[in-house]
Amino acid sequence: MERIxxxxxxxxxxxxxxxxxxxxxxxxxxVPFLFEEGKxxxxxxxxxxxxxxxxxxxxxxxxxxxxxxVIIPAKNSVTVNADAMKTSAGALHTLPVCKEQNLKxxxxxxxxxxxxxxxxxxxxxxxxxxxxxxxxxxxxMGAEDKGVSYENLALCDEWVKIPILGSIESLNVSVAAGIxxxxxxxxxxx
Numbered sequence: 001m002e003r004i005x006x007x008x009x010x011x012x013x014x015x016x017x018x019x020x021x022x023x024x025x026x027x028x029x030x031v032p033f034l035f036e037e038g039k040x041x042x043x044x045x046x047x048x049x050x051x052x053x054x055x056x057x058x059x060x061x062x063x064x065x066x067x068x069x070v071i072i073p074a075k076n077s078v079t080v081n082a083d084a085m086k087t088s089a090g091a092l093h094t095l096p097v098c099k100e101q102n103l104k105x106x107x108x109x110x111x112x113x114x115x116x117x118x119x120x121x122x123x124x125x126x127x128x129x130x131x132x133x134x135x136x137x138x139x140x141m142g143a144e145d146k147g148v149s150y151e152n153l154a155l156c157d158e159w160v161k162i163p164i165l166g167s168i169e170s171l172n173v174s175v176a177a178g179i180x181x182x183x184x185x186x187x188x189x190x
Contacts, residue, residue: 056087
């Protein structure tokens with residue numbers, strides 16, 4: 001314990017491991033590969049999400065739901081660090097993460113490749129269960145305080161909302177992502 005305590009003061013429970021950092025993928029490489037494999041891709045894009053624990057929780061849900069990749073911006077976003085890895089329960093070791101310089105151009109590339117872009121926003125036109133996630137889809141989630149940026153919302157095919165029935169104005173982003181991801185899973189499996 002003493003030797004481990006010299007390495008870290010975090011809650012290590014008597015075990016420590018050194019793992020290599022992940023290798024980021026490129027959307028432009030991943031999309032053709034998935035189509036060649038005969039897949040119906042499902043991506044999740046995080047616009048402005050900065051909390052690593054939320055990111056880890058979203059990655060864990062994505063891995064459990066067989067999402068094909070998580071897309072994050074290179075700036076003003078989360079990074080894959082130890083806290084994200086721990087919260088993801090190992091999902092970040094298997095789930096492709098694409099770190100893109102420009103989300104707007106990435107969204108345009110996805111649209112040009114036949115993806116439907118679905119934004120989760122309180123400004124949504126209709127309930128998330130009415131959204132269409134059956135074909136190639138990218139679900140975009142925004143930061144809890146700002147939501148999806150307007151320039152990215154402008155590129156979305158659908159704006160959906162999750163009904164809020166209580167007095168708190170919004171859900172945690174990882175919970176909201178889980179709801180939308182599993183709606184996509186439900187539609188794709190029926």
